[in-house]
Amino acid sequence: MKILIVDDFSTMRRIIKNLLRDLGFTNVDEADDGNSALPMLQTGKYDFLVTDWNMPGMTGIDLLKAVRADNGLKSLPVLMVTAEAKRDQIVAAAQAGVNGYVVKPFTAAVLKEKIEKIFERIQS
Amino acid sequence: MTDSKEKSRSKLDPEFEEQLREKSATLKDLVDAGDFPAAMRQINDLCEVRDQSLYREVGRLTRTLHESIRNFHIDAHNLEQQAELSKMADASDRLKYVIDMTGRSANRTMDLVEATMPLATALREEAAAISEDWQRLRRREMEPAEFRELYKRVDGFLGQLTTDADTVYGNLSEILLAQDYQDLTGQVIQRVTTLVREVEDNLVQLVVMASNVDNITGTVHDIDNDNKDEDGIRAEGPQLHVEGRTDVVSGQDEVDDLLSSLGF
Incomplete structure (x- = not known):
């Protein structure tokens, strides 16, 4: 299981990376916005995408849309971990095909729960 | 208006x-x-x-x-801080200083946490292993040679425990100290806030004055106020003053409710 974490703040990437390691996911790469993430994803090496929304360059919602529009990536599970908390934004992310939505600040338990839920759905 | x-x-x-x-x-x-x-x-x-x-x-x-x-300058309390702060000429430099400083503290804290976690894991594993042998000893299921082994192991573990506890304590103290950024960045942010407020006040004066100037020159503006946010989902970062707002969720529970109402 290879995971890509996309966030413009290295500290947040590091926090998520640590939490994922505690969940047993050690194969993790990082990108700092959608523009650098998309080519990495298109190599087809990743099984799961965790992305922030608010980033310079390409935002997380645009990255999500690009992923869903890409034939090779359209079924890639995407978890959004973001401070964006407007209902319209959450609805928009859902419509764009997000698999899970975690608002910052979040706890390790919430991240774990959402990730497990996503994998349960995929397997069933 | x-x-x-x-x-x-x-x-x-x-x-x-x-x-x-x-x-x-x-x-x-x-x-x-x-x-x-x-x-x-x-x-x-x-x-x-x-x-x-x-x-x-x-x-x-x-x-x-x-x-x-x-x-807009900062009253630093010692020479080192003054040297550090006087290098920064404008507000954006100051705010960058805040980002750098909070980033440094966060990384320092995570370094220490990452250094401490394996110690806790190792201690836990060794304690579990010794505990297992200990139970066998209590049930008198242990050979003398094995007991001598356990005896040495407990001795070593107690020594390790003392050293590691000191390391953990030291790391925790350093984590505590790494939070000192709050004081310095707080000062910087307060300064920037004051500047922004002053600039805002002056801009309001400018607007009032400009309307006087408009009166003097007899200018009438055709202002278009219908320039609304295009789709309402532009990234805004963390929301402040969430209380009483219905367009913003107040936490993960409300996100989950909203998503489940959408069939998630």
């Missing part, structure tokens, strides 16, 4: 107002008397009075703005 506009409409510099009244009375007299060259000179005088009043107002505003920006 209209209220403040109505209020500002009646506000003119009293001196200018008086001169305007006086000179237009003279102008009327001159026109009535048929002295047109003098009337034209009077119109020029009027324009000059208007321009001067305008320059005076703009000049006053510019000075205030400059003062606000010049006054």
Whole structure:
């Protein structure tokens, strides 16, 4: 299981990376916005995408849309971990095909729960 | 909008107002008397009075703005801090300093946490292993040779425990110290906030003054206020003052409710 974490703040990437390691996911790469993430994803090496929304360059919602529009990536599970908390934004992310939505600040338990839920759905 | 506009409409510099009244009375007299060259000179005088009043107002505003920006410096408490802070010339540098400093603290904290976690894991594993042997010993299921092994192991573990506990304590103290950024960044942010407030106040004055200038020059603006956020989902970062707002979720539970109402 290879995971890509996309966030413009290295500290947040590091926090998520640590939490994922505690969940047993050690194969993790990082990108700092959608523009650098998309080519990495298109190599087809990743099984799961965790992305922030608010980033310079390409935002997380645009990255999500690009992923869903890409034939090779359209079924890639995407978890959004973001401070964006407007209902319209959450609805928009859902419509764009997000698999899970975690608002910052979040706890390790919430991240774990959402990730497990996503994998349960995929397997069933 | 209209209220403040109505209020500002009646506000003119009293001196200018008086001169305007006086000179237009003279102008009327001159026109009535048929002295047109003098009337034209009077119109020029009027324009000059208007321009001067305008320059005076703009000049006053510019000075205030400059003062606000010049006054923007930080009273650091020691020489090291002064050297650090005096290098920063403007607000964006200061805010970058905040980002750098909080980033450094976060990374320092995570370094220490990452260094401490394996210690806890190792101690836990060793304690579990010893505990298992210990139970066997209590059930008298242990050979003397094994017991001697356990004896040495417990000895080693206690030694390790003492060292590691010291390391953990030391790391925790350092994590505590790594939170000192709050003090310095707090000072910087308060300064920037003060500057922003001063600039805002001055801009409000500028707007009021500009409406006076509009009155002096008789300019009417056609302002389009319908420039709304295009789709309502542009990234905004963390929401402040969430209480009582219905367009914003207050936490993960509300996100989950919203998503499940959408069939998630």
